Amino acid sequence: MAIISSSSKENNNNSPNPASKSPKSKEKPPQEKSLLTPEATTDEKITEADTKPEQSIRPQNLEDYIGQKALKELLHIAIAAAKSRKSPLDHLLFYGSAGLGKTSLALIIAAEMGVQCKITSAPALERPRDVAGLLVSLQPGDILFIDEIHRLPKVTEEILYSAMEDYRLDVTIGKGTAARIRSVSLSKFTLIGATTRIGALSSPLRDRFGFIQHLRFYEIDELTKIVTRTAKLLETVIDEDGATEIARRARGTPRIANRLFKRVRDYTQVKANGEITGSIANDALELFNVDPRGLDWIDRKLLTMMIENFGGGPVGLDTMAASTGEDTQTIEEVYEPYLLQIGYLNRTPRGRLVTPAAYRHLGFSVMHQKDVV
Numbered sequence: 064m065a066i067i068s069s070s071s072k073e074n075n076n077n078s079p080n081p082a083s084k085s086p087k088s089k090e091k092p093p094q095e096k097s098l099l100t101p102e103a104t105t106d107e108k109i110t111e112a113d114t115k116p117e118q119s120i121r122p123q124n125l126e127d128y129i130g131q132k133a134l135k136e137l138l139h140i141a142i143a144a145a146k147s148r149k150s151p152l153d154h155l156l157f158y159g160s161a162g163l164g165k166t167s168l169a170l171i172i173a174a175e176m177g178v179q180c181k182i183t184s185a186p187a188l189e190r191p192r193d194v195a196g197l198l199v200s201l202q203p204g205d206i207l208f209i210d211e212i213h214r215l216p217k218v219t220e221e222i223l224y225s226a227m228e229d230y231r232l233d234v235t236i237g238k239g240t241a242a243r244i245r246s247v248s249l250s251k252f253t254l255i256g257a258t259t260r261i262g263a264l265s266s267p268l269r270d271r272f273g274f275i276q277h278l279r280f281y282e283i284d285e286l287t288k289i290v291t292r293t294a295k296l297l298e299t300v301i302d303e304d305g306a307t308e309i310a311r312r313a314r315g316t317p318r319i320a321n322r323l324f325k326r327v328r329d330y331t332q333v334k335a336n337g338e339i340t341g342s343i344a345n346d347a348l349e350l351f352n353v354d355p356r357g358l359d360w361i362d363r364k365l366l367t368m369m370i371e372n373f374g375g376g377p378v379g380l381d382t383m384a385a386s387t388g389e390d391t392q393t394i395e396e397v398y399e400p401y402l403l404q405i406g407y408l409n410r411t412p413r414g415r416l417v418t419p420a421a422y423r424h425l426g427f428s429v430m431h432q433k434d435v436v
């Protein structure tokens with residue numbers, strides 16, 4: 064399976080399209096050429112990154128992929144059915160918080176289907192020609208993975224409609240009365256979209272996906288297995304307590320579990336004899352300011368501010384952002400989902416409320432709470 068990525072860095076520039084420098088570029092009108100040139104958007108960054116040892120912790124097949132049992136079962140059936148029909152998989156949309164394994168699943172699906180996976184992200188597809196270039200470069204059965212798909216600009220999104228439904232690319236060439244539409248047939252491909260905000264997706268786009276699947280937060284025992292697997296791959300000795308200690312603080316998220324594991328591994332190499340135990344993991348994570356429920360100082364600052372300044376709420380998102388110096392999107396997409404999941408925050412029509420559990424966790428008396436649901 065080949066992986067090709069396209070990044071916003073390459074596409075956000077004003078530098079000339081490398082393809083337009085070639086003598087061949089004169090054969091077609093410039094706009095048409097630029098719209099249909101795959102070289103405009105692809106590079107090999109993820110291919111390189113994924114071969115680095117640290118990246119090899121990404122699960123390579125459905126068996127390696129821990130947790131999300133129901134979703135794996137569904138994918139297993141869909142993949143087997145598509146393979147027996149010798150047709151590409153239906154388009155898939157994965158939604159859930161960052162780091163829950165959406166990209167990993169797309170790569171696993173490509174590997175299981177034996178096809179190429181092209182990875183890109185909506186911010187890299189600012190101009191219609193970015194997505195058009197990628198689409199025409201797809202081979203039959205290939206997977207196109209678009210991360211943060213809710214951030215696609217409208218013009219780019221509209222190109223995807225006919226591509227997803229009829230494997231056809233409609234491009235408008237020229238302007239005004241001279242404008243004409245050219246249709247280009249595309250290979251039958253599978254689009255896998257990933258988003259942290261399903262509600263921000265337009266319904267025409269959402270309706271074109273055959274599967275819409277939610278990735279949930281992971282249980283502690285699942286994260287313990289992920290940490291143990293990562294330790295094995297990175298040749299580090301860890302006992303069950305050490306893995307559980309890291310898992311408990313990983314906010315239900317594999318990416319965070321792996322990140323915390325690496326910090327604990329550093330600490331253990333320097334301060335201990337190299338083996339990660341429960342008490343060493345605990346000491347290391349305290350040093351890194353991650354508390355036993357996985358809250359970092361921004362979570363604590365957010366909750367403390369809500370308790371001390373607003374009697375626990377209700378507090379609007381804008382106020383939460385202003386008081387912590389984070390932007391509203393980060394609060395909504397990074398901090399809030401986990402705090403809601405563990406029952407430290409409640410969402411109400413009037414704003415967010417801190418729950419008694421969060422009061423107790425932070426050492427405040429629940430008596431001081433003004434408004435608890």
Ligand code: ADP
Nearest residue numbers: 120121128129161162163164165166167317318
């Ligand atoms: P997302 O695309 O949802 O942000 P990724 O697929 O990039 O998340 O996953 C982040 C990291 O977490 C991966 O590099 C992988 O190592 C690990 N990971 C995610 N899900 C799993 C899983 N189910 N089992 C094992 N490791 C996982």
